[in-house]
Amino acid sequence: MKCYNHPEADAVALCRNCGKALCMNCAVDVSNRMACKDKCESKVKALTEILDRGKKTSKNALYLSKANMYTIFSASFLGAGIISIIVSGQNEGFILLLIGLISIIATASYIRKHSLK
Numbered sequence: 344m345k346c347y348n349h350p351e352a353d354a355v356a357l358c359r360n361c362g363k364a365l366c367m368n369c370a371v372d373v374s375n376r377m378a379c380k381d382k383c384e385s386k387v388k389a390l391t392e393i394l395d396r397g398k399k400t401s402k403n404a405l406y407l408s409k410a411n412m413y414t415i416f417s418a419s420f421l422g423a424g425i426i427s428i429i430v431s432g433q434n435e436g437f438i439l440l441l442i443g444l445i446s447i448i449a450t451a452s453y454i455r456k457h458s459l460k
């Protein structure tokens with residue numbers, strides 16, 4: 344395949360925006376996406392920004408739903424433990440309470456690790 348602008352030069356890449364074949368001199372790398380130098384460069388740059396933002400947002404949404412799930416999980420163990428201690432005074436309550444506490448510590452460290460990034 345030859346370059347769209349230079350019929351004598353071999354193409355090394357395809358533009359992400361218009362799909363034209365590009366030689367070394369015409370292609371420009373925009374965060375690992377190839378684009379026509381000067382012509383499609385800004386369009387591919389804008390596209391890359393939108394894609395990256397989308398990726399970041401979905402990552403945060405996943406993190407939030409996970410953090411919520413962990414919190415509900417630990418809270419329900421804690422709640423069940425407290426209730427069974429109060430109601431029946433049995434030792435199983437302490438085990439539930441312990442699982443709840445461990446889950447809360449794990450959740451807290453998960454949230455802290457994520458927010459440090």
Ligand SMILES: [Zn+2]
Pocket residue numbers: 358359360361362363378379382383
């Ligand atoms: Zn192009």
Ligand SMILES: [Zn+2]
Pocket residue numbers: 346347348349352365366367368369370
């Ligand atoms: Zn060229």
